[in-house]
Amino acid sequence: MVKAAPSEMSEILPEMDDPATSTPAVSVIIPCYQAAGHIRESLESALAQSFGNFEVIVINDGSPDTEALEQALEPYQPRITYLKQSNGGPSAARNLGIRHARGQFLAFLDSDDIWMSEYLAVQMKLVEAEPSLDVVFCDAAYFGDPGFEDKTFMQVCPSTGPVSFASLLVETTQLATSGTIAQRSRVLEAGWFDENFRCAEDHDLWLRMAFQGCRFTYQRKVLLRRRIHSDSQGATAGSLVAGEIEVLKKLDQQLALDAASRKLLRSRLRSQEARLDLIRGKQSLLAGDFQNAVERLRQSHSIAPSIKVRLTLLGLGIAPQLMARSLRAWQSWLGRKG
Numbered sequence: 001m002v003k004a005a006p007s008e009m010s011e012i013l014p015e016m017d018d019p020a021t022s023t024p025a026v027s028v029i030i031p032c033y034q035a036a037g038h039i040r041e042s043l044e045s046a047l048a049q050s051f052g053n054f055e056v057i058v059i060n061d062g063s064p065d066t067e068a069l070e071q072a073l074e075p076y077q078p079r080i081t082y083l084k085q086s087n088g089g090p091s092a093a094r095n096l097g098i099r100h101a102r103g104q105f106l107a108f109l110d111s112d113d114i115w116m117s118e119y120l121a122v123q124m125k126l127v128e129a130e131p132s133l134d135v136v137f138c139d140a141a142y143f144g145d146p147g148f149e150d151k152t153f154m155q156v157c158p159s160t161g162p163v164s165f166a167s168l169l170v171e172t173t174q175l176a177t178s179g180t181i182a183q184r185s186r187v188l189e190a191g192w193f194d195e196n197f198r199c200a201e202d203h204d205l206w207l208r209m210a211f212q213g214c215r216f217t218y219q220r221k222v223l224l225r226r227r228i229h230s231d232s233q234g235a236t237a238g239s240l241v242a243g244e245i246e247v248l249k250k251l252d253q254q255l256a257l258d259a260a261s262r263k264l265l266r267s268r269l270r271s272q273e274a275r276l277d278l279i280r281g282k283q284s285l286l287a288g289d290f291q292n293a294v295e296r297l298r299q300s301h302s303i304a305p306s307i308k309v310r311l312t313l314l315g316l317g318i319a320p321q322l323m324a325r326s327l328r329a330w331q332s333w334l335g336r337k338g
Contacts, residue, residue, distance in 0.1 A: 026054040026120060026181065027101030028109055031093030033061045035111035036068035038227065042111050043076050051120035054107070056080045057097040062087030091193035091201040098184065098192065106184050108202075113140075113178040114225040122223055123181050134214035135163075135206070137180040138223040145228035152222055153179070163216035165261065168207050169268055173216070177202040179224040186214050194250070200243030204250070211255055238279040245272050274303035285312075290320040 028046050032039060039058075046056050058080050063069055066084075073082060085096055098106060105127070109115060119138075126136045142148035148156070157174040167173040180202075190209045193201050210216065248269040251257075257265065281296030294316055301309045315322070 022053075024053055024055040024103045026051070026105045026107050026124065027097070027103035027184070028054055028056045028107045029094050029097035029101065030056065030058045030109050030111055031061055031090050031097065032058060032069060032111045033063045033087070033090075033093070034065050035063065036065045036072050038112040039069060039072050041114050042109060043073070043080070045115040045117075045119075046109055047076065047079055048117050049115065049120045050118050051124055054120060055101075055103060057100055058082050058111075059093040059097050060084040061089065061093035088195060089198035089201075091195040091197055095192050095195065098187065101184060104184060105181050106187060107181045108177045110178045112227040114227070115178075116223045116225075119223040120181075122219070122221060126217065126219065127181070130217070132215055133217055134186045135175075135180060135182045135209065135216040137175045137216070137218045139218075139220050140176045140179050140224035140226040141222045142228055143225050148228050153224075153226060154220060159218055163210065163218065165207060165210040166264055168203075168210050169261075169264060173218070175202070175206055175218075176224065176226055178226060182209070183214075186212075190214070196250075197243060197247065199239050200247050203244060204247040207247070207251060208255075211251075211257075238276055238283070241272055241276045241279065245269065245276060248272065270303050274300045277303070278306075278309065285316070285320075290316060293320075 030039075030042060030046070035042075043056070043058070046054075056079065058073060060066060060069060060083065062085060073080070081100060083096055083100060085092065094108065105124070107120065107123070123136050123138065127133050140153040142151050142153065142156070153174075153176045157171070157176075159173040161167060161172060163173045168175075186209060187205070190205060190212055192205075194204050197204055206216075248265055252262065252265055252269065277296045277300035281293050281300060284290070284293035284296060294313065297309050297313055297316075300306075301313065315326075
């Protein structure tokens with residue numbers, strides 16, 4: 001950590017405990033990759049928390065904009081721990097932060113998201129009221145994309161009922177990682193973030209923690225602003241689904257699941273494979289690769305029969321160019337509707 005006299009930021013940010021003389025309750029982990037344009041907002045939201053007993057760890061994950069990133073971070077250096085590594089992906093960056101973390105709890109914040117000033121206070125209040133909780137998460141308001149205007153994470157990705165391995169698997173409960181705090185010891189016991197994954201790596205960790213019996217809870221209060229933009233991890237169509245498929249394949253091999261859980265996992269795996277084939281089929285159709293589009297759509301239809309997919313396949317057999325134009329027009333209309 002760089003030790004220096006506080007800059008003018010001390011006038012607008014609340015006092016934090018001196019990290020050299022105290023142990024923080026919470027370690028805030030912020031991985032950065034191409035983050036220079038947004039990191040100031042995220043950092044200010046973290047440092048402006050009404051809950052004061054925390055540290056902030058920023059990890060430069062071999063970012064190509066390192067010079068601009070470090071210029072953006074310079075005013076904050078007295079109040080953060082700054083770490084650098086060769087690019088290893090979000091899992092490797094978070095794990096580096098975890099290795100340096102001193103808090104009992106880990107709070108994850110993506111470098112383009114923004115916490116409300118009461119985020120940590122409200123989240124930690126749940127933990128203080130029920131110390132046996134291992135993971136707590138909240139709702140988030142979307143911003144940055146007109147198509148998500150006035151929507152929250154839990155409206156788009158609902159959570160209903162208690163959290164369990166099964167509910168996380170089929171996504172009847174879903175976490176926004178920037179809205180999640182977790183017991184550090186339980187993250188370590190579960191095996192950290194898997195550095196083989198660059199997408200859906202958080203989903204993998206939550207599933208492993210739930211399988212080990214960690215207690216999760218959530219609140220519907222919006223405590224986070226979640227940015228939507230084209231550079232987001234997993235923003236490419238199908239990448240999140242492809243990442244989940246790889247996670248499910250790994251867990252099927254590595255976890256000692258009972259028969260019911262294994263059946264549920266494999267059912268979810270098949271449905272996501274069908275979904276990915278559908279996405280890839282549409283991409284091939286738009287690109288004019290009609291042979292691959294037909295193959296992908298047939299595979300999707302064989303796993304998850306759909307009248308729409310069947311009609312699309314019939315249309316491709318008769319007038320593929322017309323089907324491609326129709327899909328482009330539909331997507332363009334959706335974009336204008338926003």
